[in-house]
Amino acid sequence: MRRPWSAVGFAALCVALGVPAHAWASTSGPPAERAFTTAARPVVDMEATVLAAQIDPRRADHTLTPGAKSSVLAVEQALQDRNLLNAQWVDGYFGTETISAYAAYQRSLGYTGLAANGLPGTTSLTKLGQNRYTVGNTIGPGAKVQRDGYVVDARTQAMLAEAQRLIGTTLVLEQGSYNPGGDPTSAGTHDGGGVVDISVAGMTSAKRTAAVRALRQVGFAAWLRDPSQGDWPWHIHAAAINDTDLSSQAQHQVGDYYLGMNGLADRGPDDGPRIPIKTWEQYQRGQ
Template sequence: MRIKWAAATSAVTIAVSVIAAIPAQALPAVNMEKVLLAAQIDPRRPDSALTPGAKDHVLVVEQALQAKGFLAAQYVDGHFGTSTTTAYTNLQKSFGWSGIDTNGIPGQTSLERLGEGRFTVTNIVSAGSRISYQGKTINTRTKAMLAAAEARLGRTLTITQGSYNPGGVGASGGTHDGGGALDISVSGMSDTVKVDVVRKLREVGFAAWWRKPSQGPWEHHIHAMAVSDPHQSISAWHQSGDYYLGKNGLANGAADDGPSVTKRTWEEVQRGE
């Protein structure tokens, strides 16, 4: 009897050990970089086309939004369109947030809260902290991007308008209300240099244009938006999406009038992609 009992005990011990060794089912991983790109580009598309590489990640986010009652099943399709943007805004409001924190842009905190028990978040994109630079407020991600562009140019650029400046300049249409926005002086620059500044800003992940008086109520300047900055205002976010779709970022939706570059985010630039 003792032998049988010992054998049974050993069998139970082995069975428990085997079960303990089986890993829990891994949660799906949502790539924040991919979701951010889709959230910028998809709402600006004239159709329901998908942002390359983003579908699976957007689907997981949309499924979580649907499960929480923010998004109808018909919009769970991998396209981060206006319905998904509205759903995400309502999610942010449900946290008790307001202002720029309810811009419908998937930031790290909101994604992680949405994903609790459903998915993990990888490839985190952080705007960083707000700082004062050249007497203007920007964030640390934007400053790092600007420094990289200046290194390529071999010159320092002068900021005439920074970020987080709600209502600061009416002609800007709210693009500077949140993060990632810069206006840069072109004083003393030749036209060739202006174009080169735009090119170098684009090469490090800015959606940038040389703005002219013929385009609006402003003087010559360079307008730049840090693509994928999760602190952007809604109008700035739209400009980033338009840039990826080959437009000029203005209300007329005309074709991009800036130099052609391979479009990359700051995170892709840092990885050498």
């Protein structure tokens, strides 16, 4: 028969695991043990995990995304336990193998399309962690809305509104999100959420740069595009970092942006204004 915890023994365990014993002073016996077990589960930071899933597959080495290792490890261990990820890839690095394993897990839940893009969503991440970890700093694209006759998600809409406020100029879309195959020159970046093209008609060179800077400030990977780079007119291309509806191609652009590149197929150096990179959520917390 299992013996109940003594007050001294339970307090000692609290100290060993770094959990304040006073938090459990009013509880005892099996209910307290169950509460302790729940409280002691690791927390997966969804923001950091999703960010790593965008950056890590684009790295030339296995440098870990700062602040993401413990969260990614918890996710990888859960995938391994479901026989979706080989033990050699359980390393805190959300590379292509982990992306593929997570996408397979999403498909096992019946998800298809963008819902099985390998980027953790709140529901799938929570289900994967059942009885293993809890999820913190949850993020999501929100509902689909209309802007300038195009479809975007609510998170992207809020980001665009804040960028407009910063520069004092209305930003008009030339292309929205969730537009699979709508523009072959976009190479699939607009197939999912979080990606828009913005008109620069009537803007001076200085205003164009200011617009790109403001978009980057609020959490977009944004660049000014010109006709010499591809079969398109002058415009600003922007992909919302950590939008969990990003297409695979847009995920790659975000990763390249973090690594100082231009988001184009040639993976050339970033040609936009360099500022500290933040997600939308990090920007909001800094206001």
